Amino acid sequence: MNHSRRSRPGASDPAQETLDLASAYDLHGAELYGFCLNALRDPGAAEECVQEVFTRVWRARDRFDGARASLRTWLFAIARNVVKDAYRQQSRVPLPVETTHRGSEASVAEDPEQSLILLEALSALSAEHRQAILAIHVSGVSYAELAAVTDVPEATLRSRTFYGLRALRQELASEGGPS
Numbered sequence: 443m444n445h446s447r448r449s450r451p452g453a454s455d456p457a458q459e460t461l462d463l464a465s466a467y468d469l470h471g472a473e474l475y476g477f478c479l480n481a482l483r484d485p486g487a488a489e490e491c492v493q494e495v496f497t498r499v500w501r502a503r504d505r506f507d508g509a510r511a512s513l514r515t516w517l518f519a520i521a522r523n524v525v526k527d528a529y530r531q532q533s534r535v536p537l538p539v540e541t542t543h544r545g546s547e548a549s550v551a552e553d554p555e556q557s558l559i560l561l562e563a564l565s566a567l568s569a570e571h572r573q574a575i576l577a578i579h580v581s582g583v584s585y586a587e588l589a590a591v592t593d594v595p596e597a598t599l600r601s602r603t604f605y606g607l608r609a610l611r612q613e614l615a616s617e618g619g620p621s
Contacts, residue, residue, distance in 0.1 A: 461506050461513065467496060470514055474521050481525045491524045498524070563613040571606030578603050 474495055478488035498520050499506075506516055564572055573592075577583040578599070585596045592599075 461499075461503050463496060463500060463503075466499070466513055466517065470517050471496075473514075474517060477518065477521055478525055478528075482528055487528055491521065491528055494524045494527075495521045559614065563610055566613050567606055567609055571602050571609060574599050574602040575606045575610065579607075 474492050475488055478491040479485060482488050577588045585599050588599055589596045
């Protein structure tokens with residue numbers, strides 16, 4: 443029985459000949475992107491999924507059998523699996539830092555006068571101090587992350603944050619705001 447498959451060496455060759463990745467992408471790439479975008483609602487993730495689909499197609503190109511399913515059907519079956527994998531990956535990724543700070547933003551926004559006082563006090567600081575305070579204490583960025591983005595040593599950022607907070611307290615105290 444196994445010899446019957448081997449006796450048809452041309453059966454797998456036509457399938458491989460019809461599996462031209464460039465033409466498959468030209469024919470179905472936009473539809474696959476639309477499918478992934480509709481499922482994931484993220485253009486970047488959809489592009490990555492389409493790329494992953496064609497990577498998997500390339501790796502499994504010898505398993506494509508045009509007699510069992512059309513190329514489009516096979517591509518969309520792979521795309522469904524890639525989208526499922528993307529959903530699983532998203533469920534393992536922790537929530538962004540900004541979602542943990544929404545409560546503090548809401549408490550500041552409850553009293554518009556205090557928000558204005560705080561904004562005025564922040565505007566009185568130097569740009570470097572303000573940047574460090576907002577990144578570290580409002581956005582939740584770590585000192586190492588901020589140092590990598592700004593090319594400023596961590597120790598300098600810690601000093602800017604310390605002196606910036608001290609100046610912010612003084613500014614708030616002089617304006618009669620919360621300290």
